[in-house]
Amino acid sequence: MRYFDDTAKKSIAVCAKPDCTHDSSDCNAFYSMDYLSTPVYYYKGYIYMVRVDAGMAKVVRIQKDGSKREDVAELFANDGVTSISMVFHGDCIYAYDHLGHTASDEVGKEVIKKIDLKTGQSEEAFSYEGKNAAISGARSFGDKLFFKIFTYSLDRDKHEINESFLLYCYDYNTGEASMISDKNISDYYVDEDNGILFYFVIGKGLYSRKLNDTESTLLYKVDETIVRATMSYDGNYLYMSNGGAGSAMERLLIQLHSTRIQEQHILEMTDICFLQKREENLYI
Numbered sequence: 275m276r277y278f279d280d281t282a283k284k285s286i287a288v289c290a291k292p293d294c295t296h297d298s299s300d301c302n303a304f305y306s307m308d309y310l311s312t313p314v315y316y317y318k319g320y321i322y323m324v325r326v327d328a329g330m331a332k333v334v335r336i337q338k339d340g341s342k343r344e345d346v347a348e349l350f351a352n353d354g355v356t357s358i359s360m361v362f363h364g365d366c367i368y369a370y371d372h373l374g375h376t377a378s379d380e381v382g383k384e385v386i387k388k389i390d391l392k393t394g395q396s397e398e399a400f401s402y403e404g405k406n407a408a409i410s411g412a413r414s415f416g417d418k419l420f421f422k423i424f425t426y427s428l429d430r431d432k433h434e435i436n437e438s439f440l441l442y443c444y445d446y447n448t449g450e451a452s453m454i455s456d457k458n459i460s461d462y463y464v465d466e467d468n469g470i471l472f473y474f475v476i477g478k479g480l481y482s483r484k485l486n487d488t489e490s491t492l493l494y495k496v497d498e499t500i501v502r503a504t505m506s507y508d509g510n511y512l513y514m515s516n517g518g519a520g521s522a523m524e525r526l527l528i529q530l531h532s533t534r535i536q537e538q539h540i541l542e543m544t545d546i547c548f549l550q551k552r553e554e555n556l557y558i
Contacts, residue, residue: 275303275314275340288321290339303338307310309354318360324349324358331358333367333389347394349387361412361419363446365391368399368419374408376426384409384423402446402453415464422459441473464505471514474503480514
């Protein structure tokens with residue numbers, strides 16, 4: 275494992291061993307294949323990763339110099355597949371398996387687990403039962419956890435796959451969850467300062483609405499360039515990628531002002547990755 279130091283403009287091994295050459299398994303920055311290639315999380319001075327031990331995925335807390343590792347809690351049964359996602363809020367982790375039961379025609383139970391970082395105790399924060407379903411795209415905004423329920427069905431006669439997304443919201447304070455949209459949203463983002471939800475409906479376009487309202491405004495209608503989108507928002511610009519679901523692999527950069535578009539640009543790039551930075555370093 276390495277981290278990128280913005281000040282020094284270089285990557286550095288996460289190892290504080292004196293005279294370590296960082297080229298063997300004795301190095302604190304070395305991680306075996308037991309550790310899944312999920313995102314590396316940095317939260318409140320610690321690094322968090324997921325490893326699999328005897329068929330069980332566990333969240334591991336690591337000192338930021340790599341000197342110490344400790345298991346925090348068990349998550350889900352796992353056979354080495356990179357499928358665990360986590361969101362941090364307060365003193366808790368909210369974890370889920372983003373592949374879920376998407377490959378099963380049997381009714382499965384999708385779960386978000388709440389893990390106490392201090393005690394390691396876990397409980398079920400949310401569950402959903404259905405066929406070919408999974409929880410995906412969870413993000414934390416203020417006192418709410420937003421996430422999607424993905425389901426699909428296969429029409430073998432027509433050779434078609436029908437997919438749908440439901441957008442849910444979990445209240446950290448009350449522990450209650452509710453569906454806030456059934457409009458087949460491919461992705462979303464929340465402007466916390468103004469209480470606005472931006473979301474992209476597959477085949478229709480980009481919408482906005484107040485979080486406490488049901489009326490929405492169409493900001494960008496789908497065209498040959500983009501029919502579905504993944505999104506990222508920096509408080510000023512909304513970045514949307516069509517992921518190839520359009521005329522070309524293109525990215526749309528939109529500057530927003532409240533509920534209207536000020537300007538927009540097409541970014542023609544071969545690839546793009548939305549990164550989230552924590553404190554002064556980016557861990558990769």
